[in-house]
Amino acid sequence: MRAARYYANSDIRIEEIPEPTVGAGEVGVEVAWCGICGTDLHEYKDGPIFCPRPDIPHPISGEAAPITLGHEMSGVVYAVGDGVDDITVGQHVVVEPYIIADDVDTSSDDYHLSKDMNFIGLAGRGGGLGEKLAVKRRWVHPIADSIPLDQAALIEPLAVGYHAFQRSGAAAGDFALVGGVGPIGLLLSAVLKAEGLTVAVSDMSGLRREKALGAGADHAFDPREIDVAQAVRDLTGGRGADVAFECTSVQPAMDTLVDALAPRGVLVVVSIWGQRGSFDMQQVVLKELDVRGTIAYVNSHPATIKLVEDGKVNLAPFITGKIGLEGLIDEGFDTLIHRNETAVKILVSPSGAGLGG
Amino acid sequence: MRAARYYANSDIRIEEIPEPTVGAGEVGVEVAWCGICGTDLHEYKDGPIFCPRPDIPHPISGEAAPITLGHEMSGVVYAVGDGVDDITVGQHVVVEPYIIADDVDTSSDDYHLSKDMNFIGLAGRGGGLGEKLAVKRRWVHPIADSIPLDQAALIEPLAVGYHAFQRSGAAAGDFALVGGVGPIGLLLSAVLKAEGLTVAVSDMSGLRREKALGAGADHAFDPREIDVAQAVRDLTGGRGADVAFECTSVQPAMDTLVDALAPRGVLVVVSIWGQRGSFDMQQVVLKELDVRGTIAYVNSHPATIKLVEDGKVNLAPFITGKIGLEGLIDEGFDTLIHRNETAVKILVSPSGAGLGG
Numbered sequence: 259m260r261a262a263r264y265y266a267n268s269d270i271r272i273e274e275i276p277e278p279t280v281g282a283g284e285v286g287v288e289v290a291w292c293g294i295c296g297t298d299l300h301e302y303k304d305g306p307i308f309c310p311r312p313d314i315p316h317p318i319s320g321e322a323a324p325i326t327l328g329h330e331m332s333g334v335v336y337a338v339g340d341g342v343d344d345i346t347v348g349q350h351v352v353v354e355p356y357i358i359a360d361d362v363d364t365s366s367d368d369y370h371l372s373k374d375m376n377f378i379g380l381a382g383r384g385g386g387l388g389e390k391l392a393v394k395r396r397w398v399h400p401i402a403d404s405i406p407l408d409q410a411a412l413i414e415p416l417a418v419g420y421h422a423f424q425r426s427g428a429a430a431g432d433f434a435l436v437g438g439v440g441p442i443g444l445l446l447s448a449v450l451k452a453e454g455l456t457v458a459v460s461d462m463s464g465l466r467r468e469k470a471l472g473a474g475a476d477h478a479f480d481p482r483e484i485d486v487a488q489a490v491r492d493l494t495g496g497r498g499a500d501v502a503f504e505c506t507s508v509q510p511a512m513d514t515l516v517d518a519l520a521p522r523g524v525l526v527v528v529s530i531w532g533q534r535g536s537f538d539m540q541q542v543v544l545k546e547l548d549v550r551g552t553i554a555y556v557n558s559h560p561a562t563i564k565l566v567e568d569g570k571v572n573l574a575p576f577i578t579g580k581i582g583l584e585g586l587i588d589e590g591f592d593t594l595i596h597r598n599e600t601a602v603k604i605l606v607s608p609s610g611a612g613l614g615g
Numbered sequence: 616m617r618a619a620r621y622y623a624n625s626d627i628r629i630e631e632i633p634e635p636t637v638g639a640g641e642v643g644v645e646v647a648w649c650g651i652c653g654t655d656l657h658e659y660k661d662g663p664i665f666c667p668r669p670d671i672p673h674p675i676s677g678e679a680a681p682i683t684l685g686h687e688m689s690g691v692v693y694a695v696g697d698g699v700d701d702i703t704v705g706q707h708v709v710v711e712p713y714i715i716a717d718d719v720d721t722s723s724d725d726y727h728l729s730k731d732m733n734f735i736g737l738a739g740r741g742g743g744l745g746e747k748l749a750v751k752r753r754w755v756h757p758i759a760d761s762i763p764l765d766q767a768a769l770i771e772p773l774a775v776g777y778h779a780f781q782r783s784g785a786a787a788g789d790f791a792l793v794g795g796v797g798p799i800g801l802l803l804s805a806v807l808k809a810e811g812l813t814v815a816v817s818d819m820s821g822l823r824r825e826k827a828l829g830a831g832a833d834h835a836f837d838p839r840e841i842d843v844a845q846a847v848r849d850l851t852g853g854r855g856a857d858v859a860f861e862c863t864s865v866q867p868a869m870d871t872l873v874d875a876l877a878p879r880g881v882l883v884v885v886s887i888w889g890q891r892g893s894f895d896m897q898q899v900v901l902k903e904l905d906v907r908g909t910i911a912y913v914n915s916h917p918a919t920i921k922l923v924e925d926g927k928v929n930l931a932p933f934i935t936g937k938i939g940l941e942g943l944i945d946e947g948f949d950t951l952i953h954r955n956e957t958a959v960k961i962l963v964s965p966s967g968a969g970l971g972g
Contacts, residue, residue, distance in 0.1 A: 371879060425903070521728035522728065527896060527899055529900075530896075530897070530900060531896030531900070535893065535894055536892065536893040536894070537891060537892055537893070537894070538891060539884060539888030539890075539891060539892040540887070540888060541908075542884055542892075542906070542908040543884055543886075543887060543888070543908035543909065543910050544728075544908070544910055545728065545908065546725075546782070546908045546909060546910055547907070548905060548906070548907050548908075549899070549905070549906040549907075550904070550905045550906075551896075551898075551899040551900035551901070551902065551905075552900065552903060553900050553901055
């Protein structure tokens with residue numbers, strides 16, 4: 259079968275590799291669609307970060323580079339291993355792509371923070387940019403046939419937004435400010451709207467602001483044109499935002515969120531920062547703010563899938579491209595790196611079947 | 616009566632001023648003891664910060680400099696105003712020294728975060744470094760006669776520690792790391808021990824570390840001699856601290872706390888920073904840390920008083936000096952500024968009565 263294999267920085271190859279063996283307790287998934295994630299781009303441009311080097315196998319997967327890429331996948335079950343009796347061939351599924359040590363209690367609420375945690379499609383165990391993969395039953399989530407498989411590939415990044423919402427402790431009626439509406443900020447905004455919050459976004463890109471408004475955001479601000487924190491206070495009777503979400507890893511954008519928060523407000527840091535971030539500590543202390551990190555998802559998939567099944571989040575508008583494996587670098591990565599205002603999510607059909615070819 | 620009046624930076628005068636009028640709804644308190652707080656020192660060296668300038672009255676108190684200093688006070692009720700029927704002359708009390716706007720709901724859980732909040736003894740309404748003051752009934756807390764009045768003057772800073780503990784969400788059995796054991800860090804450590812936590816402290820001063828151990832801390836580390844974060848991991852089966860308290864406003868000390876925290880750990884920022892503070896955002900995100908500001912106290916006095924009444928916190932060891940008003944600058948401020956390793960809390964008897972003179 260064909261797969262996109264990460265060898266090293268700037269070295270991803272489309273190769274023929276053996277099909278996986280579906281072992282006991284595993285589910286064989288034929289990938290329908292796999293999204294390209296910002297993390298994949300980082301591995302390509304600046305990596306390896308999550309990916310193992312060729313000489314240092316990942317401590318849990320035991321695999322070293324090259325590994326198959328892709329962790330935002332939907333697919334169809336083509337085989338079930340011994341002992342798997344609650345899922346059937348033909349079922350539509352998405353994968354919660356965790357690589358987690360065997361001794362971790364995956365019914366806990368913090369399994370995603372366990373030692374050496376990593377991701378299928380970044381540190382081994384196959385990936386969504388290959389035609390098939392074998393996944394432990396625990397990480398396979400069936401979805402209703404009513405969700406188109408292309409949209410289903412966006413459930414993984416939507417779960418990132420859902421978990422950020424969970425971390426915020428926000429509830430219906432709260433006022434949220436989202437700083438930066440790249441793919442995660444957009445999907446997060448859609449979750450917040452679905453959960454009944456008022457949503458304002460701030461982004462320098464007019465195209466991204468338009469997309470956010472199209473996805474249901476109530477307000478979209480250009481931070482170069484207006485004082486965003488003051489605009490939020492004006493909209494909240496002088497109080498400020500209840501919650502804010504940092505999706506830029508840019509210092510001035512984070513400062514704006516801190517300034518916009520009400521007393522006891524919560525700032526959730528969603529983006530992965532390559533540098534240190536600083537805070538006006540007087541505001542943190544005198545407003546008793548709460549700055550919370552969030553990473554990936556934990557027990558988030560069932561609720562996230564339900565949002566989509568119930569029609570509360572429409573994922574169709576976020577799909578801005580569909581390609582085959584052969585176009586991964588030239589059409590996929592290059593578009594996302596160089597035209598990241600118009601492109602949101604580009605989906606890959608590893609077998610090409612989804613492209614009607 | 617005599618009082619220490621703050622005029623400006625480096626200008627505090629001991630003066631004769633009129634006694635306060637005890638109005639309706641107010642309680643007249645004759646001050647027994649008043650502690651000197653780090654905030655008072657800041658106002659003296661770097662202020663005015665909380666204190667109003669001579670030309671800009673505080674928006675709630677309506678008072679401009681000079682104002683009477685002192686907000687850590689114990690005393691005896693000498694008069695009650697009209698409508699006060701649940702407190703009697705002769706009762707021992709402490710003051711929760713808030714200046715808060717009349718339209719704020721002081722039964723809420725965030726009255727201390729209300730607009731223009733300030734403190735008695737910093738922005739008007741008298742102060743504990745005067746012989747008497749009139750205080751709204753809401754801010755007067757009776758204490759058992761079993762608490763010596765000198766120790767009772769420490770209930771205000773102890774309440775700061777108690778509120779920091781409240782903000783942390785920590786519970787008995789948790790492992791706490793306190794960064795910096797000046798007066799607040801010491802009192803906070805005593806609260807944490809009383810609440811059943813395991814307490815480690817980190818401080819460069821051997822004298823302060825000794826005091827912390829004397830106050831019940833289980834471990835005291837010199838950050839120049841050992842890797843404090845690693846020591847905490849060694850003590851917690853590799854996990855790290857559940858909660859950490861930042862009481863230094865020093866960047867490397869805060870970095871150590873962030874490093875020492877377990878996944879989902881909580882860092883409470885207690886100190887007032889004059890500069891920005893920075894974070895290793897990767898740790899904040901990948902460990903899903905929670906950084907919380909805390910300021911002063913809110914509904915914290917009853918539980919704090921009970922800790923002392925029940926003998927769970929012994930405040931006696933923290934009193935390292937007793938002086939009269941005339942010694943405020945030379946004996947009080949100078950000692951705390953220049954000998955801050957040996958001195959913890961210096962108490963002032965405004966009338967001199969407590970000094971047996």
